[in-house]
Amino acid sequence: MRCGTDRWEQLGEKLSIQRERGPRAQLEGGGILAVCGMVAIVMFGRGSFDPFLLVLLVIGALQGLYRLSWHREVVLDREAGTVRCASGPFAPWFRSEYALESFDSVRLFSVGKSHQKGTEPTRTSVLLSGPHATVELADTAERREAQALAEAVSRQLRLPLGVDGGQARAVAERLSATPLAEDSLPQPRPDSRIQLARRGESYLLELPVAGWTSALRAEAFVALIIAVGGVTIPWGIWLQEFGPGADPVDAVIFALVGLAALSCGGFLLWRAWARGAVRWRIRVSTSGLEVIRSGRWIRERIERISRARLKDVEVRLRDSSRSERRLTNRPDDASVGELELALEHEGGVTGVGAGMAREDLEWLEKTLRRMLAEARPSGPGLRDSGVPG
Numbered sequence: 001m002r003c004g005t006d007r008w009e010q011l012g013e014k015l016s017i018q019r020e021r022g023p024r025a026q027l028e029g030g031g032i033l034a035v036c037g038m039v040a041i042v043m044f045g046r047g048s049f050d051p052f053l054l055v056l057l058v059i060g061a062l063q064g065l066y067r068l069s070w071h072r073e074v075v076l077d078r079e080a081g082t083v084r085c086a087s088g089p090f091a092p093w094f095r096s097e098y099a100l101e102s103f104d105s106v107r108l109f110s111v112g113k114s115h116q117k118g119t120e121p122t123r124t125s126v127l128l129s130g131p132h133a134t135v136e137l138a139d140t141a142e143r144r145e146a147q148a149l150a151e152a153v154s155r156q157l158r159l160p161l162g163v164d165g166g167q168a169r170a171v172a173e174r175l176s177a178t179p180l181a182e183d184s185l186p187q188p189r190p191d192s193r194i195q196l197a198r199r200g201e202s203y204l205l206e207l208p209v210a211g212w213t214s215a216l217r218a219e220a221f222v223a224l225i226i227a228v229g230g231v232t233i234p235w236g237i238w239l240q241e242f243g244p245g246a247d248p249v250d251a252v253i254f255a256l257v258g259l260a261a262l263s264c265g266g267f268l269l270w271r272a273w274a275r276g277a278v279r280w281r282i283r284v285s286t287s288g289l290e291v292i293r294s295g296r297w298i299r300e301r302i303e304r305i306s307r308a309r310l311k312d313v314e315v316r317l318r319d320s321s322r323s324e325r326r327l328t329n330r331p332d333d334a335s336v337g338e339l340e341l342a343l344e345h346e347g348g349v350t351g352v353g354a355g356m357a358r359e360d361l362e363w364l365e366k367t368l369r370r371m372l373a374e375a376r377p378s379g380p381g382l383r384d385s386g387v388p389g
Helices: 023-046 051-069 143-157 214-241 248-276 358-374
Strands: 006-011 014-019 070-077 082-089 094-099 105-111 123-129 134-140 161-163 195-199 202-206 278-285 288-295 298-306 310-317 339-345 348-352
Touching: 006 134, 006 143, 014 134, 014 143, 023 051, 051 070, 051 082, 070 143, 105 143, 123 143, 134 143, 143 161, 161 310, 202 358, 214 248, 248 278, 278 358, 288 348, 310 358, 339 358
Parallel strands: 105 161
Antiparallel strands: 006 014, 014 070, 070 082, 082 094, 105 123, 123 134, 195 202, 202 278, 278 288, 288 298, 310 339, 339 348
16 A cells, blocks of 8 residues: 555564655656756856855755655564664665654644645654654655554554544544433533533534634734734835825825735734634534534534544644644643644544633543444434535
8 A cells, every 4th residue: 555655565463664766756856966967067167166056966966866766664563573764875774673662652643734724734744653762654645545554553553543643542442432321411611611402312512712812813913013014114115215295106106005015914814803703513413413613704614524434533733733743742731732623534634623722622522522422323324515504
């Protein structure tokens, strides 16, 4: 099977991952080396040796050699209890070996993801994580390929799997929980403003508006700088350079520049305000989840996730790329960044509740998992849809 440019296979107690250089990588590497060669010929022909240009040539040649010939292989051997890594140009010259005891989890990290907009991440990496060692196994632009590899490694090494900074669990336990009691509902914190109701055979969860989170306050601050600075700076330059008696055409140009900056800043401020007013409702039934996103100046959007396609529900980092190198941090550590409740399914990940308190998100995760454990599929399932309702 493949994971980006890596090919992996499982043979008994071993799982090997080998990086392959396809035609595109070879073409890119050969092109870079050809350009560096031509520039070097011109430099030697003219007898001019610019140190800065020489440094760029060396960097370019190394990059071309890397794309053209770099070989990498990782072998996970559960029987021997080792992780063997080998890499090098044209052949694996450099070798290293780790004990399996050095690692306590498998981690999957996506960079450039945006759950609320439904966009795909730019890169997804699979890593072996431990207190004192981290080994990157593969990375790809296809999240499903990385997910398949991460789950295979988790099962092979019998290590828990953590996704986007969430809690590490065994693959078979990702949706396991104790079903809710029929005669009682769990209650959130009194000041959490989360509303939970049971309506027939389904549950309805209404989440409070997140309000002005730290990220939204930063966006609003930047918007104000653009709006105010875009108006005052051009007009200050105009008054200093031309004065009141300047050509009216110049005044019109500067006025248009200020108006454009004011409009841009106003739009960014409105977008931050609208995002802070987003409200989420989650309906849980035997068929699955119905996630409703609404708010002021926002068109209501309904996403249905069938129970059979749902993979996990847990608190995760909203921007996992910020903590890619801090794998030992738990999501309850506020220093890792903003958290959200991730609803992972076969079609991707839907993030809800960004900006809520960690305690409320953890209660929401536990409650939803117990509701889903109680909601056994019976009858036709919901049809998955990401089209606004």
